[in-house]
Amino acid sequence: MTGDRGPLEPRSVPPDRAPDTEQPRWRRDFPIDWAEDDYVSRRDLIKYVVLTSGAFAVGHLWLVYKSLFGRREARAPALPVAAVSELPVGGAKTFTYPEGSTPRLLVKTGPRAFVAYDQQCTHLQCPVIPAVEQGKLHCPCHNGWFDLHTGAPLAGPPQRRLPRVLLEVRDETVYATGVEDSAT
Template sequence: MTEKNNKIPFNEDNYTHNIHRNNERKLDRRGFMKTLVGAAGVFAVSSLPWGAVAAKELMGLGEKEYPQQKITEVKSLAIGDAVDFKFPGEHDDAILIRLSDEKYVAYQNACTHLRCPVFWVKEEGEMVCPCHHGKFDVQTGAPTAGPPRRPLPEIQVKVEDGAIYAIRVKRYET
């Protein structure tokens, strides 16, 4: 019968034989915290340029100009009717409503709750978001019912040479 070698290859009193090796860096609590604070500092400093870009964009929101865009002809929009258009970009849905002979209002028609489309209901004289029964005042774009808390972004329009033009998106007033 052969004898098995059941001998432990290190001193039985030292079960931490692999912790202290040559050239191994010791990391205690203080060293760990220094590393953690250093990493957080690197992340904070690396995010500063993006924060500056975002702040510049937000601060310049009121002055941002877009090329004016023709929406429709005055004669093709009856009082009480609405027309959909895109402004300021091709993916930004908007709605123009003619309230009287001389009064036009336009808003971006994505609900300020969850971006569902907002529709003009001529018979009821109100703007409605069918997703969660949100309603907006046609004169101001302010929410009047449902979950939306912010007004619809207003688009300033002008009438020139028998046509209606979108000029700019009005900045929120806080």
């Protein structure tokens, strides 16, 4: 038998062996040609389930490992960021360190005390704004709050702390000396 698209393969016979015109409506709407149906053995199904579950378990173990041991410091050449007298207490300045990185935020918390973090929120990369009088950093996009002294999330959707920029004050100048990544 041939059709418009070439030779037709014979269709399988429905289980009740009735002609197509006498089949129930659901069988006419959703015909299943058993000859073309893929057979999956129980062994193949179990193999697929075990491999998929193993992949999920390995992925979760990787996340646990990264959360426990993921914090690391990246050292780069020291970069002068600001003069100690440049900012008032509670003042902030953005900078990039190292070159080509995401924006960083330097905040003066005391006469000679500074903290610096990645300016992007760890939730959806919105810029954080210092609220020094409250001792916090605020992400206005989803009302996230971070501790100003540790970078740890305090409220809102962020779950990870902000990456901290390591600082040194030498000769009345604040230098960025490295970046401590947050655990992922």
